[in-house]
Amino acid sequence: MGVSIRVRVVSFEAWNITRFMFVTGKRREIAGASELITCLDRRWVQESLREVFGQGYGAGWRIEECPAELLESGAGTAKVLVRGEGEARRLVAAVTGRALRQAPGLDVCGVVSGDFEWGRPGGLHRALGECAEGLAGVRTALPGPEARFLRLPVVDSCRATGLPAARVLRLPDGSVEARSAESAAKWRAYGRQGEGEGLGRLAELAGTRPRALAEVVEHLNERAEWVGTVYADGNGLGRVFGSFERCVEGESNRAYADAFRAFSAGLQECTREAFGCAVAELEGLGAALKGGVVPVLPLVLGGDDMVALCAGEWALAFAEAYLRAFERLTAEQEAVAGPLGRLEEEEGAAGSSGGVGLSACAGVAVVKPHFPFVDAQRLAYALLREAKQVKERVPGPCSGLSFHVLYDGTQADLGRLREQCTLAGTPAGASGEGVTRLVAQPYVVGDPAPGVAWVRGRRWADLLERVAALMARGLDGERLLPSSQVHAVREALFVGPRVADAQFAVMRGRYGGRGLECVGGDAGSVFWEEEPGGRWVCGLLDAMDAVGFVPPAPDEAATVGGGADAALAGERA
Incomplete structure (x- = not known):
């Protein structure tokens, strides 16, 4: 006993x-x-x-x-x-x-x-x-x-938190502001001139020096044209911890405690290593600022959770690289893969203790640097929840990613944004009166199980292929698919699926063979049916949003950046 x-x-x-x-x-x-x-x-x-x-x-x-x-x-x-x-x-x-x-x-x-x-x-x-x-x-x-910090006697409000001010804080530019006890505690943790414990720990996670990471903070605060808020979360951990007794070799509480401790520590190690792998991949793509530091600021790296801020033009590449690394590392980490394999065997599913890992999902909200971050965070979290559809649609470990580039600051609610992209009706030639969705998100990252119809057109590689077609230029430097024609199809999308297909047919007649087949869907339509008898979806809006926010292929002449290449998206707002 x-x-x-x-x-x-x-x-x-x-x-x-x-x-x-x-x-x-x-x-x-x-x-x-x-x-x-x-x-x-x-x-x-x-x-x-x-x-x-x-x-x-x-x-x-x-x-x-x-x-x-x-x-x-x-x-x-x-x-x-x-x-x-x-x-x-x-x-x-x-x-x-x-x-x-x-x-x-x-x-x-x-x-x-x-x-x-x-x-x-x-x-x-x-x-x-x-x-x-x-x-x-x-x-x-x-x-x-708000209930713990009362306002009697009457005091000034903190400019950062809205709570009652507790002290006057001197800022780096020499000015002073009334700040709450909460705000002052955060400043102390950050440290004078970015030399505090907080930035030191974050710099260690990011694989750089505190002063270099302080430059990232300054860049995101003052100089970045776009800032991405990235939320990532592992899939299926609730099921694992809820059934963890079946993940343990042996029935004793000591065996359970040791396996639980090792699993939790191994999961945290995978999260941190995946973050490092994603930062290294961005560095290889040329994302480093002057001084060699990659513009990514880790905020939460623990358990299966990752929250980070990133220069907007690299946010999608960073999130996708993180998801791939997380899947790979959790399959390689024995302390994680071992218990997962035992659970799969216990449930009679395919898998073994040597190669069963976890997948994850991510939401990326790309906003202007002075957009309220509480709203950017809510949008990123809502996108994360949307990306979780992948684990319900695809069997086995499979990661998903949803994103949004916010041009209209008055509409940061994902439900409203998606509602505007959902229309009644179907393309010409479709049977019945169904629903058409103008976005294809979420996208599948990694290798999904074969034979799942829902993933067609939704692989991350499909999105990159569409973006490459929109960004491609000829020898004369002009876009192979003129922006004016692409925008004409975009405008027609919001009129109705049949109008959009008619406009797309005009474009195919003039620019066929220039990569337009990568943008379209079934049988010459700009849409495709996600499953037999299901909704019709379109990948054009997603690709237009992603232009300027994903790295180009090495042989492409176009440059990455939310400025020049966002010209294609200039009319999206």
Whole structure:
């Protein structure tokens, strides 16, 4: 039966990460917020463990011989095994107290599970599930920052967060502003002239020096023409953790704990390595700024989550490279692939412990640099949720990507944007009266399972092929497909599918053989049927949006950049 002791799980989570990070449009404060979020798993839990259990605490503690054990930490979460209820509650108070003092405005929740007998198999899995349910209730009941920072006596408002000002902050340009305690904490984390701990940690993640990354922050803040917000998230982790007992070799709680810790650590390592691989790929494409640093600022790299800011013209290439690297690395990492393989075998699906990895999805919102970042973040997250369709449509690990280049700042709601691109009716020759969608997103990254009709025309390579056709130039330097003709088809799309096909037929008659077949769909139409009897979709709008925001093929004369090549998209707004 194993060691007869009673154990509880203490689970922590920083749950308002999105608001805390993106409530301001200041890149320096966003970088400082990223640092404070990671303090939960990097500092506060370890410091609190030493406070509660003594300075002798170490990472090697195991619950069989010691009063506590750090089970897992990362991405603004932590899980600890504790023997006594009193010690567990003291640990929650110590961690959340540190969060309140050092990162005002960041909501950190802690819950304690019921106790279970360590020697009885299955107890740890049930306790983790109990904590997950308990955190949901605590998050709902916890008052937000606005309720904790009251305005009596009357004080000035912080220009960054809207909360009551707590102090006057001197900015790098010499000016002073009234700022809240939350804003001031982010500035301290960023550090004077970008030399603080926060930027140092982010620079290490980005594989560069703090001063070089400070140049990236300055570029994104002041000089970038477009800025991309990239959200990426692994697929199927809820299913894995919900059934993790089937991923473990052996039934004991010790085997479960060791496998859980190794899986979580391996997943975080894959996320960070995938980020590094994507940055290196951009560097190989010539994305580096003066000084050799690639314009990508990592904000969240933990668990299966990745959030980053990137110069807009490289954001799509970065996201696609990250998804490919994440799939490859999770299949190669034994601590991740091993448990996944056992779960696949348990469920009777194809796969083995040596080559089963995870896929991921990403959403990319490309906006102007001074567009409110809280809105850009919401759009990127909505695009991520849209990209999750891929895991429902394609069996097996398969990544997906959705994106939007926002020209009209008054319409940052993805639901409204997609509604405008959904029309009643079908192209000429189609049977029945169905629905036509003017975009084909999300796009599939990687190698989808063969025989899935839905992926036709939706592979990332299909999008790149359409973009290449729109950007291609002849020997005289003129575009092979004139922008005026492409825009005529675009305008016809919003009139109706049959009008668009008629305009496309005119263009085919004049410019056939110039790559126009890459832009079109079925039987000379600009549309294709995604599945037999399903909707009709079009890839032209996606390709026009992507022009200037994906790297050209090496033999293309066109240059990448949201300026010159965005001329093709000039009438999109």
